[in-house]
Amino acid sequence: xxxxxxxxxxxxxxxxxxxxxxxxxxxxxxxxxxxxxxxxxxxxxxxxxxxxxxxxxxxxxxxxxxxxxxxxxxxxxxxxxxxxxxxxxxxxxxxxxxxxxxxxxxxxxxxxxxxxxxxxxxxxxxxxxxxxxxxxxxxxxxxxxxxxxxxxxxxxxxxxxxxxxxxxxxxxxxxxxxxxxxxxxxxxxxxxxxxxxxxxxxxxxxxxxxxxxxxxxxxxxxxxxxxxxxxxxxxxxxxxxxxxxxxxxxxxxxxxxxxxxxxxxx
Amino acid sequence: xxxxxxxxxxxxxxxxxxxxxxxxxxxxxxxxxxxxxxxxxxxxxxxxxxxxxxxxxxxxxxxxxxxxxxxxxxxxxxxxxxxxxxxxxxxxxxxxxxxxxxxxxxxxxxxxxxxxxxxxxxxxxxxxxxxxxxxxxxxxxxxxxxxxxxxxxxxxxxxxxxxxxxxxxxxxxxxxxxxxxxxxxxxxxxxxxxxxxxxxxxxxxxxxxxxxxxxxxxxxxxxxxxxxxxxxxxxxxxxxxxxxxxxxxxxxxxxxxxxxxxxxxx
DNA sequence: CGACCGTTTGAGTGGGGTCAAGGCTCGTGG
DNA sequence: CCACGAGCCTTGACCCCACTCAAACGGTCG
Numbered sequence: 248x249x250x251x252x253x254x255x256x257x258x259x260x261x262x263x264x265x266x267x268x269x270x271x272x273x274x275x276x277x278x279x280x281x282x283x284x285x286x287x288x289x290x291x292x293x294x295x296x297x298x299x300x301x302x303x304x305x306x307x308x309x310x311x312x313x314x315x316x317x318x319x320x321x322x323x324x325x326x327x328x329x330x331x332x333x334x335x336x337x338x339x340x341x342x343x344x345x346x347x348x349x350x351x352x353x354x355x356x357x358x359x360x361x362x363x364x365x366x367x368x369x370x371x372x373x374x375x376x377x378x379x380x381x382x383x384x385x386x387x388x389x390x391x392x393x394x395x396x397x398x399x400x401x402x403x404x405x406x407x408x409x410x411x412x413x414x415x416x417x418x419x420x421x422x423x424x425x426x427x428x429x430x431x432x433x434x435x436x437x438x439x440x441x442x443x444x445x446x447x448x449x450x451x452x453x454x455x456x457x458x459x460x461x462x463x464x465x466x467x468x469x470x471x472x473x474x475x476x477x478x479x480x481x482x483x484x485x486x487x488x489x490x491x492x493x494x495x496x497x498x499x500x501x502x503x504x505x506x507x508x509x510x511x512x513x
Numbered sequence: 514x515x516x517x518x519x520x521x522x523x524x525x526x527x528x529x530x531x532x533x534x535x536x537x538x539x540x541x542x543x544x545x546x547x548x549x550x551x552x553x554x555x556x557x558x559x560x561x562x563x564x565x566x567x568x569x570x571x572x573x574x575x576x577x578x579x580x581x582x583x584x585x586x587x588x589x590x591x592x593x594x595x596x597x598x599x600x601x602x603x604x605x606x607x608x609x610x611x612x613x614x615x616x617x618x619x620x621x622x623x624x625x626x627x628x629x630x631x632x633x634x635x636x637x638x639x640x641x642x643x644x645x646x647x648x649x650x651x652x653x654x655x656x657x658x659x660x661x662x663x664x665x666x667x668x669x670x671x672x673x674x675x676x677x678x679x680x681x682x683x684x685x686x687x688x689x690x691x692x693x694x695x696x697x698x699x700x701x702x703x704x705x706x707x708x709x710x711x712x713x714x715x716x717x718x719x720x721x722x723x724x725x726x727x728x729x730x731x732x733x734x735x736x737x738x739x740x741x742x743x744x745x746x747x748x749x750x751x752x753x754x755x756x757x758x759x760x761x762x763x764x765x766x767x768x769x770x771x772x773x774x775x776x777x778x779x
Numbered sequence: 780c781g782a783c784c785g786t787t788t789g790a791g792t793g794g795g796g797t798c799a800a801g802g803c804t805c806g807t808g809g
Numbered sequence: 810c811c812a813c814g815a816g817c818c819t820t821g822a823c824c825c826c827a828c829t830c831a832a833a834c835g836g837t838c839g
Contacts, residue, residue: 308649308650308657310657310739314658316656319652331638331639336743338646338650339649369597372595375595375641376597380603380604382648383572383604383648384604385652387574387582387584389652390655390697390699390700391574391576431656432656434656475604477556477601477602477604480601
């Protein structure tokens, strides 16, 4: 039962039962893999799409001197890769953080399913866009936030994403990450992760014991994280909301090419 | 003449003259936009794909308190967005760093071109994959590198990308970025960017004056940056090269689902 | 009961941030 | 032709957030 995958893709479009069955068939050959293993090594060719059905995995990069960075999490229902036959090597490895049930879907197979099933096609497309949005958010998160904000932001994102597949409730979720994992994710040392977690605990923003992350007041945590969940909302139509003033430029945005065609906008 | 766009997409696949003409028509309605303007504001709906034909633009995010982070550069020939009608707001703004000539291609139009022209389709797909790879690299760059390494890495990437469209030679390229831009890109303060640049200059790794970036010894710069250009090579087939030992796990990678189907790999 | 892995705590250090002032370059206007 | 101002770059001084090294503590599982 690819429960989480269907639930996740079903957030983007309505999936008719027939399409759900197709998806179920795509991930039929799933296997359990133990924690701390690699599904894919950096530099390998990406010939297939991975679907994580249960458990947590991550994408990571590693330097020769041992420094490691986790660039993304794969939570239940997440896809990794694109449905094309890509000859070039990937610049990431996929590693499991917990036992993981995952399926490897050959690119052409997924592509065929997308072509004969428009809703699957659209869902996979939108999921790829969502993944890009998350990646951008991570870049910015590490780029301009303090340690406390980074971790708070990460926790907000994780809970949101897990809620989307029914793996988190209002009070929190399971968090099977070590403090070392967290450090390699948000770009701070393990020791400092520990101190930052204590700060968050003492501020009453989180509880964290035995892999159980509790968030007593989501609004408060989001506030310290400067967390804005638009990038995780699959079908929001709030496209015109005001987001404050533009600082760098007083200029009006260029709205479309109609008005600007072949002109010079100084 | 969408010279750079065609040159860039032509790196992924062979583009027959007919397809080049189609691309030229897609970006026919291009306009010049002055520096420091927004092409798209954060929170707007992404109804089209932007093609940057000349000049430098960037994607950025901004917090209420004024902190800003540049999450990507759009160089000549770069595309931004996906060819689908996406109802949800984007989590980035597009701003120009120099005067920019850009075209706005409505999603359905590009999609139609992709469907009737397989090589365009494949090129756009691969370009999106390449963009994701760059984004991941940026996340890791900020995550585990020092200030000097971050800037060195960024410079290596920029020169590589510009070379791909013929805008950089062996000795360097034009770099129309302020030190503030650089700081907001790699996540360090403007003052520290300045000091880091001086270090790189004194080490003989770069020259930088009047927006001209010179790299006397690319190999040396790549070494201090721990730069590996696989993620920028469009059609490399070096999928099996050895990338050193896996640190976290001694386990062999899971090669395919055939062997693992329905089994538990401890 | 140990061994191991992850967490916690302390002490000292350093990379990078902040604040502030001065210098360079170029475009503009008198 | 020069004066001036606006950006941008540069430099100095001081400080603090986060890193490193090191040791102790705590669960969990053979």
